Amino acid sequence: MARIKNRDIEVTAGKPIYGGKTLSEYEGKKVMLERALPGEKVIAFIKKKKKGYLEASAKEILERSPHRTESDCKYYPTCGGCKLRDVEYDYQAWIKEEVVKDCVERIGKVTDYEFLPLVKAENSSNYRNKMEFTFSEERYYMTKDEPFDEDHFSLGFHAPKFYSKVIDVEYCYHQPELLNDIYKSIREILKSSGLEPYNIMQHTGFLRYLVMRITTENKVMINLVTKSKELDLIGSVADQLIEKHPEIISFMNTINKGLSSTAYGEETILIRGQEVIMDHIGEYKFEISSNSFFQVNPGQTEKLYDKIIEFAELKGDENVLDLYCGVGTISLYINKIAKSITGFELVEAAVINAQKNADLNGITNCKFVSGDLMQLAKDGKIFKEKFDLIITDPPRDGMHPKVVQSIIDSKVPKIVYVSCNPSTFARDVQLFEIGGYKLEKVQPVDMFPHTYHVETVGVLVKI
Ligand SMILES: C[S@@+](CC[C@H](N)C(=O)[O-])C[C@H]1O[C@@H](n2cnc3c(N)ncnc32)[C@H](O)[C@@H]1O
Numbered sequence: 306m307a308r309i310k311n312r313d314i315e316v317t318a319g320k321p322i323y324g325g326k327t328l329s330e331y332e333g334k335k336v337m338l339e340r341a342l343p344g345e346k347v348i349a350f351i352k353k354k355k356k357g358y359l360e361a362s363a364k365e366i367l368e369r370s371p372h373r374t375e376s377d378c379k380y381y382p383t384c385g386g387c388k389l390r391d392v393e394y395d396y397q398a399w400i401k402e403e404v405v406k407d408c409v410e411r412i413g414k415v416t417d418y419e420f421l422p423l424v425k426a427e428n429s430s431n432y433r434n435k436m437e438f439t440f441s442e443e444r445y446y447m448t449k450d451e452p453f454d455e456d457h458f459s460l461g462f463h464a465p466k467f468y469s470k471v472i473d474v475e476y477c478y479h480q481p482e483l484l485n486d487i488y489k490s491i492r493e494i495l496k497s498s499g500l501e502p503y504n505i506m507q508h509t510g511f512l513r514y515l516v517m518r519i520t521t522e523n524k525v526m527i528n529l530v531t532k533s534k535e536l537d538l539i540g541s542v543a544d545q546l547i548e549k550h551p552e553i554i555s556f557m558n559t560i561n562k563g564l565s566s567t568a569y570g571e572e573t574i575l576i577r578g579q580e581v582i583m584d585h586i587g588e589y590k591f592e593i594s595s596n597s598f599f600q601v602n603p604g605q606t607e608k609l610y611d612k613i614i615e616f617a618e619l620k621g622d623e624n625v626l627d628l629y630c631g632v633g634t635i636s637l638y639i640n641k642i643a644k645s646i647t648g649f650e651l652v653e654a655a656v657i658n659a660q661k662n663a664d665l666n667g668i669t670n671c672k673f674v675s676g677d678l679m680q681l682a683k684d685g686k687i688f689k690e691k692f693d694l695i696i697t698d699p700p701r702d703g704m705h706p707k708v709v710q711s712i713i714d715s716k717v718p719k720i721v722y723v724s725c726n727p728s729t730f731a732r733d734v735q736l737f738e739i740g741g742y743k744l745e746k747v748q749p750v751d752m753f754p755h756t757y758h759v760e761t762v763g764v765l766v767k768i
Pocket of ligand 1: 598599600629630631632633634635649650651652655676677678679698699700701725
């Protein structure tokens with residue numbers, strides 16, 4: 306084949322695969338194609354040549370899918386937050402189902418299992434209860450006509466492939482209207498304050514990230530992440546904002562002096578209001594601090610957790626292990642149908658939150674342990690007791706093989722595996738199958754409309 310990288314090709318998009326891509330073919334080579342829907346004929350640019358396949362991105366659609374619609378967002382698709390915003394919602398649901406099936410069957414090598422249709426979301430916009438925006442001194446211009454930013458102030462999302470540039474976003478469809486209103490005010494206040502946005506290349510400036518959380522009762526927590534400690538300045542910003550938006554009941558300031566590009570830092574200081582906010586899932590209340598993990602789509606979380614309950618089929622006398630338990634939400638949600646629940650979690654603050662949450666709800670049959678599961682698995686510290694069921698909800702990378710092996714060695718009769726990444730889910734499922742478990746059923750749940758992300762619940766039983 307002639308030199309193929311950095312070339313344009315005409316290709317028809319095939320079946321959907323994980324990562325918002327389709328699997329296509331060009332001159333006998335597999336093509337992982339971005340930005341095309343199944344069946345669309347496109348001109349695509351070949352970005353990379355890998356062993357056995359090409360990576361390409363559609364730049365012009367020659368034959369358009371009937372499922373493509375118009376996007377309502379002016380930042381789409383550049384901002385990267387949505388990958389399917391111009392696709393009919395029912396078709397998005399079909400894509401996600403196909404992707405989960407493909408992962409289970411191609412990566413997991415399992416074909417004999419029950420596949421249940423995706424649990425769709427009621428709201429495909431304004432559903433996120435947590436948003437994170439980045440400040441930058443360097444704006445990413447989406448078009449040539451965009452006026453030059455005299456203020457050197459950008460707040461929004463990182464432009465894909467540009468380490469230092471940020472798309473200046475005024476409105477985001479992912480967040481509820483109240484957060485959009487508050488976001489607008491905070492932009493105005495900060496822009497006119499003269500406080501300098503961060504420059505990631507030179508490590509200069511002050512404003513780094515803005516993190517906003519909203520509860521189901523419309524109470525808001527703001528966390529402004531800055532490079533240094535300027536409590537009076539932040540206090541004045543907080544006062545102006547709270548005066549305009551009394552729904553803000555917590556204003557925090559995280560200091561990140563380091564080079565790491567994260568909204569976490571060395572210190573998180575309470576500026577105004579309270580240090581934690583309360584939310585609920587079903588009948589249970591949860592205390593959430595600015596850095597704790599909490600599911601981002603509250604409407605869908607309940608549906609997800611109800612699926613866990615349905616699949617767990619507990620009678621009430623079982624001892625349950627809840628791995629990667631975060632602030633204990635799953636443990637507490639299932640407390641009435643189990644004898645005991647033990648949660649394991651890496652982040653110590655989350656474990657403290659989890660125990661507090663149990664106390665808050667008057668729940669006495671849950672206990673929480675902090676530690677790195679990989680280390681605990683190595684030391685045999687998870688399985689000192691016998692468990693009847695393991696619920697596992699690892700981060701995107703899935704479970705470390707040593708953790709999978711220690712679960713297999715424990716001979717637990719049933720595992721409910723909750724995953725936000727069907728490809729690592731499928732990889733781990735294959736290990737469980739080799740280790741003597743059978744994948745019985747798989748249920749995708751849509752927690753993230755307009756993105757390619759999908760939550761999956763699987764049930765594995767010991768043969
Ligand atoms: C997807 S979240 C699940 C949280 C929780 N189950 C829920 O539904 O809210 C994954 C959790 O795993 C934790 N985690 C990541 N790596 C870990 C490790 N090596 N050992 C223990 N916990 C870990 C993270 O801190 C996070 O809280």
